[in-house]
Amino acid sequence: MRIDVLSLFPNMFQATMGESIIGKAQENGFLDLQVTDFRDYTTDKHNHVDDAPFGGGAGMLLQPQPIFDAMDAIEKETAGKYPQGRVILMDPAGRRFDQDYAQELAQEEHLTFICGHYEGYDERIRQLVTDEASLGDYVLTGGELAAMVMIDATVRFVPGVLGNMASPMGDSFSNGLLEYPQYTRPADFRGMKVPEVLTSGNHQKIREWRMKESLRRTLHRRPDLLESAPLSREQQRMLEDIKLDEDPDVPD
Structure with a gap:
């Protein structure tokens, strides 16, 4: 699986996504995770990626240009290697993420996560996406933490990542129920x-x-x-x- 992430804070992903099972999945070739700082694609001389909303209002909105250009670059890089796949916008108003959603996403060869920040997005950015996703009815300072949770839960279902595919299928929520109690030594x-x-x-x-x-x-x-x-x-x-x-x- 190839996963691309658009974020203003790519360093947030290095430690979390480089350790444990997700880190091993990358080392063993089951996952290709690439994080793009879309600030690198701004044409603003001050490297701004946000601006005040038309009509007034609190906060700043992410501009469409850097994100559209970053997506163009990812599409060009992955052409012929991976399908475009699903593009997921992290948004508190999106579809609630759960175990079924994770299994659904795990069937894809290519996923792209767009992590917002500030007050929100220019509405035209939504033209790029296939999914809008949320962890729950609350607001985070940015989409990075939510994207990492979704990636972690999804990658566990990719064949080879856990070694034994029976492991995720027995997890809580996988069959609609909570998992049974488990024990190990000593008896x-x-x-x-x-x-x-x-x-x-x-x-x-x-x-x-x-x-x-x-x-x-x-x-x-x-x-x-x-x-x-x-x-x-x-x-x-x-x-x-x-x-x-x-x-x-x-x-x-």
């Missing part, structure tokens, strides 16, 4: 013991326990997810058993 730590079923070697019982505990955790922590989760008949039965176990007075 008894300060009197806190690992559930016996996990050391039994009975894989069918382990599967059932994990499914039931995933449902239980979701019921307790994020019951709203159960409203849209695609539960199988077995999961529906388990959920009813959990509710009955915890509140015997609830009618069947």
Whole structure:
């Protein structure tokens, strides 16, 4: 996967995106991450990339020219190597980012993130984009942190990045539920013991326990997810058993 980022603060990406799994993905050739400082493309003699909004108002807006020219340069560089792919504008008013969105983006060969700053964008910049994305209903000082979160969550689904593709598919939200509790050695730590079923070697019982505990955790922590989760008949039965176990007075 090729990921391009347009940012006024490219140094923010060096440490974060150069470490851990994302750093290894780049070293191993699964990810080509390039960060462009679009200030380099301004034609303003003072290197300004923003200006006051027409009609007045607070703050400054990013001008279209530097971003359009930076996008032209990326398109020229990647032509014949990568498709243009999706261009994502980081914007608090955009589509809410979630696990499904990350999996969707991971199917692309080329992604470009445009990170805003200041008060906002000149509206014409939106002509360049295919997506407008947001982490949530709040405003950051810039789009860099949000873009890094999206990149991290997306790249985990690129084949080869985690080594075992079963890992991301078992994560919370990947199947509409929260992940089940997990344990490792020692089996008894300060009197806190690992559930016996996990050391039994009975894989069918382990599967059932994990499914039931995933449902239980979701019921307790994020019951709203159960409203849209695609539960199988077995999961529906388990959920009813959990509710009955915890509140015997609830009618069947």
